[in-house]
Amino acid sequence: MSVDAPSKKPIAEAVEVPTFQITLRIERYNPEFDTESHYEDYEVTVHGTDRVLDALHTIKWDMDGSLSFRRSCAHGVCGSDAMRINGKNRLACKTLVKDVNPDKPITIEPIKGLPVEKDLIVDMEPFFDSYREIMPFLVTTGHEPTHERIQSQADKDRFDDTTKCILCAACTSSCPVFWNDGQYFGPAAIVNAHRFIFDSRDEAGDQRLQILNDKEGVWRCRTVFNCTEACPRGIEVTKAIAEVKRAIITRRV
Amino acid sequence: MTDLERHAYDVLVIGAGGSGLRAAIEAREAGLRVAIVCKSLFGKAHTVMAEGGIAASMGNSNPHDNWQVHFGDTMRGGKFLNNPRMAELHAKEAPRRVWELETYGALFDRTPEGKISQRNFGGHEYARLAHVGDRTGLELIRTLQQKIVSLQQEDEREFGDAEARLKVFMELTITELMHDGGAPDGPVSGAFGYWRESGRFVLFDAPAVVLATGGIGKSFKVTSNSWEYTGDGHALALRAGAKLINMEFVQFHPTGMVWPPSVKGILVTESVRGDGGVLRNSEGKRFMFEYVPEVFRGQYATTEEEADGWYEDPEHNKRPPELLPRDEVARAINSEVKEGRGSEHGGVFLDVSTRLPADEIKRRLPSMHHQFLELADVDITAQPMEVGPTCHYVMGGIEVDPDTGASSVPGLFAVGEVTGGMHGSNRLGGNSLGDLLVFGQRTGAGAAAYAAAASKDRPTVIDASIDAVTATAEEPFQREGGESPYTLHQELQQVMNDLVGIIRREPEMQEALDKLADIRERAAHLSVEGRRQFNPGWHLALDLRNMLQVSECVARSALERQESRGGHTREDFPGMDAKWRSVNLACHLDPATGMVQLTRQQVPTIRDDLMHLFERSELEKYFTTEELADFQDVRQGEDDQS
Numbered sequence A: 001m002s003v004d005a006p007s008k009k010p011i012a013e014a015v016e017v018p019t020f021q022i023t024l025r026i027e028r029y030n031p032e033f034d035t036e037s038h039y040e041d042y043e044v045t046v047h048g049t050d051r052v053l054d055a056l057h058t059i060k061w062d063m064d065g066s067l068s069f070r071r072s073c074a075h076g077v078c079g080s081d082a083m084r085i086n087g088k089n090r091l092a093c094k095t096l097v098k099d100v101n102p103d104k105p106i107t108i109e110p111i112k113g114l115p116v117e118k119d120l121i122v123d124m125e126p127f128f129d130s131y132r133e134i135m136p137f138l139v140t141t142g143h144e145p146t147h148e149r150i151q152s153q154a155d156k157d158r159f160d161d162t163t164k165c166i167l168c169a170a171c172t173s174s175c176p177v178f179w180n181d182g183q184y185f186g187p188a189a190i191v192n193a194h195r196f197i198f199d200s201r202d203e204a205g206d207q208r209l210q211i212l213n214d215k216e217g218v219w220r221c222r223t224v225f226n227c228t229e230a231c232p233r234g235i236e237v238t239k240a241i242a243e244v245k246r247a248i249i250t251r252r253v
Numbered sequence B: 001m002t003d004l005e006r007h008a009y010d011v012l013v014i015g016a017g018g019s020g021l022r023a024a025i026e027a028r029e030a031g032l033r034v035a036i037v038c039k040s041l042f043g044k045a046h047t048v049m050a051e052g053g054i055a056a057s058m059g060n061s062n063p064h065d066n067w068q069v070h071f072g073d074t075m076r077g078g079k080f081l082n083n084p085r086m087a088e089l090h091a092k093e094a095p096r097r098v099w100e101l102e103t104y105g106a107l108f109d110r111t112p113e114g115k116i117s118q119r120n121f122g123g124h125e126y127a128r129l130a131h132v133g134d135r136t137g138l139e140l141i142r143t144l145q146q147k148i149v150s151l152q153q154e155d156e157r158e159f160g161d162a163e164a165r166l167k168v169f170m171e172l173t174i175t176e177l178m179h180d181g182g183a184p185d186g187p188v189s190g191a192f193g194y195w196r197e198s199g200r201f202v203l204f205d206a207p208a209v210v211l212a213t214g215g216i217g218k219s220f221k222v223t224s225n226s227w228e229y230t231g232d233g234h235a236l237a238l239r240a241g242a243k244l245i246n247m248e249f250v251q252f253h254p255t256g257m258v259w260p261p262s263v264k265g266i267l268v269t270e271s272v273r274g275d276g277g278v279l280r281n282s283e284g285k286r287f288m289f290e291y292v293p294e295v296f297r298g299q300y301a302t303t304e305e306e307a308d309g310w311y312e313d314p315e316h317n318k319r320p321p322e323l324l325p326r327d328e329v330a331r332a333i334n335s336e337v338k339e340g341r342g343s344e345h346g347g348v349f350l351d352v353s354t355r356l357p358a359d360e361i362k363r364r365l366p367s368m369h370h371q372f373l374e375l376a377d378v379d380i381t382a383q384p385m386e387v388g389p390t391c392h393y394v395m396g397g398i399e400v401d402p403d404t405g406a407s408s409v410p411g412l413f414a415v416g417e418v419t420g421g422m423h424g425s426n427r428l429g430g431n432s433l434g435d436l437l438v439f440g441q442r443t444g445a446g447a448a449a450y451a452a453a454a455s456k457d458r459p460t461v462i463d464a465s466i467d468a469v470t471a472t473a474e475e476p477f478q479r480e481g482g483e484s485p486y487t488l489h490q491e492l493q494q495v496m497n498d499l500v501g502i503i504r505r506e507p508e509m510q511e512a513l514d515k516l517a518d519i520r521e522r523a524a525h526l527s528v529e530g531r532r533q534f535n536p537g538w539h540l541a542l543d544l545r546n547m548l549q550v551s552e553c554v555a556r557s558a559l560e561r562q563e564s565r566g567g568h569t570r571e572d573f574p575g576m577d578a579k580w581r582s583v584n585l586a587c588h589l590d591p592a593t594g595m596v597q598l599t600r601q602q603v604p605t606i607r608d609d610l611m612h613l614f615e616r617s618e619l620e621k622y623f624t625t626e627e628l629a630d631f632q633d634v635r636q637g638e639d640d641q642s
Helices: A053-064 A125-133 A151-155 A176-178 A187-197 A205-212 A224-230 A238-252 B018-029 B066-076 B084-104 B136-159 B232-239 B287-291 B302-310 B327-338 B358-364 B366-374 B432-453 B463-478 B485-499 B506-523 B534-561
Strands: A019-028 A039-048 A082-085 A088-091 A106-109 A117-118 B005-008 B012-013 B034-038 B166-172 B174-177 B189-197 B201-205 B208-211 B250-257 B278-280 B346-349 B385-394 B413-416 B583-589 B596-602
Touching: A039 B506, A053 B485, A088 A224, A125 A187, A125 B136, A187 A205, A187 A238, A205 A238, A224 A238, B005 B012, B012 B018, B012 B189, B012 B232, B012 B432, B018 B034, B018 B136, B018 B208, B018 B432, B034 B174, B066 B084, B084 B136, B084 B432, B084 B534, B136 B166, B136 B432, B174 B463, B174 B534, B189 B208, B189 B463, B201 B463, B208 B232, B208 B432, B232 B534, B232 B583, B250 B327, B250 B366, B250 B583, B278 B287, B278 B327, B287 B327, B327 B346, B327 B385, B358 B366, B366 B385, B366 B583, B413 B432, B463 B534, B485 B506, B485 B534, B506 B534, B534 B583, B534 B596
Parallel strands: A019 A106, B005 B201, B012 B034, B012 B208, B034 B166, B208 B413
Antiparallel strands: A019 A039, A082 A088, A082 A106, B174 B189, B189 B201, B250 B385, B278 B346, B346 B385, B583 B596
């Protein structure tokens, strides 16, 4: 064990974190007063280690209490604070200010393709509608909860990646097909279908594949890879979509 | 009230974490019409953050495990202040609830034989936590969410309406419970709240209301809890006439991030220690060996060699002291830092990099690996983490009937973290997810039975009550020039953190009560700008009232209990006192003044057969001589001490 014994400073405040000034250019929209959105600039002092979420909190708590955005767990597990940061979909709680070119104004916008309710908050209902379409639940018969059901680690690993989804909509709202065609299921719904199609315990694979074979299903995907890049959980979204496409062809629903 | 939206249901569940969803599923499967209300988006509740696993004595890792051993561990962890019936039901029913979750579709890591893999955790005799990587809470909540979608699709087929019997109202906050005919001591008849987006007021008529709102951590500055944890359910219950017990017991999780400041308090899962991680101070010493308290002597290793041997051969070695219950580890870290052996940023070192191969760390602890890499620029496969205590869980809460979740107020039920009793003075890791499932099922059934019986003669909400709660909700807009709710909230967090935190002293708690009174007074005059539409300042103003009431309960109870036990440590009364073991402190609101009142009541007696799961020599560490006067060692069943 090689802990480098650091200087004995038991109090956190003893260590100074360098601070610097940044400008956040935030797209604001208040349906009560505005007919369309506009951008407002905020000069914020941040620590070198701060995340975009910390900067947004500083604005909300100290400068403009009306700024609205969603956040919950604040460390990338709940998936509430997906937003466009300098044009890319990211979670504000997992994006360090220093990593998004803070020398220039940092643009913060709501995720695209879903109706904006206020400021950075969008209506998630269309997103959840697509999710519900693909039957996002295990379909199985004859298994009572009186004992456990054997599943091999290998069978579990087959769909492990797509169970990491946090339904933040970063992938779906980064997809150009979704922007242009509100009917497309979008990557998140397909990822969640994948999670069941490749679960050895599930009995509704054919049904799900049929749903995704629909005209608004997987074939709309043009393999742009925006979704994979946007996923804050590192899920290989495009790969999952490709696996579903292949399953439709080979299993032939 | 022209713009009041009104709904009628049989059961109203407030909170959409694991306990609320499990209760809602049970009530819906009983055939009732159920509404779920939550402050966040559906599926984002605090349960999502649970990392470690669900404690259930399935015995997959060690065939010696059974409910009796789990019960014993839970009681020891809670220092025998637990409601024994709750601990018993939990230990007995957790395995079945896990298997049931699996039939709903939950995913777990597997043993080589394909069984559910179980991991080690603090205070648990055997590896007992069913888990999937370090995202068990996410899987639990997603599975329950999926189950609800499946029930809704059943209803769509049957009634042509997916929400015929189960509807989720998300981003809606409840501000007050309603009483039948407006009688403050009568049965509940529903709840009043507002849509966070539009600010529109909503009334739910329901004979049975289930509070599943979680905890209170947002009253503390350094916390692992998310913004929802403003003690809403605790405060709603108080104002509705219910009692809160054990509010002095607040769990400070030993390992929160301490650096950088923006992420201070964020949880570092106990699985790091369960899977082999060790704690060291700035001198490189594994200090936990110095902190094994008298009651746990003999159950924990005394040398590093023995501790390290336990991971491979638990039959012949004792557990490492890093896996003591959380209260012990948190206090130990606090002492090390205070005595100058802390890390650069005021924590200690948690190291797994020298204990497991890098690939294994990434496989078992992927979220921790990402979290430290992304937020702290630390690679946990190569470097130790800096960690320190963070406010994590409240053991105290609404007093309920263990079997049904019923509170003392007719029609009002509660489940999960918002209840008190199950965990005594300190909760073991992994027992929270079990708690949600076991008591979620029971409370859902309890509320359903009550609501079905009440269906012929439904309680009513009168207009005068609606006018009163509407006026209270709108008050912050009626004033000008008052302070900002953000300022007051930050002050409250500082007070609780500094004066009623992990180590407590009488004068500081007196000071805290004075300051809370001052903040309460100023909060009564705070003002909020703008209007009701998605107005976060207004939301906080309403939450602040809850946090202040709950914080006062914590401070008053902590001042009263003159001993140290579990999640309550008094510097001026450092020892555990057997005379206090049988005392529950209960808070209620004085109907006349609306102020918090404290009473003492007896901890429910432990049944004889449960008492005899322990040996006299162990019970003597917790109980008074008089309490054990008639107790004789009669060992029942197999020996559960390794």
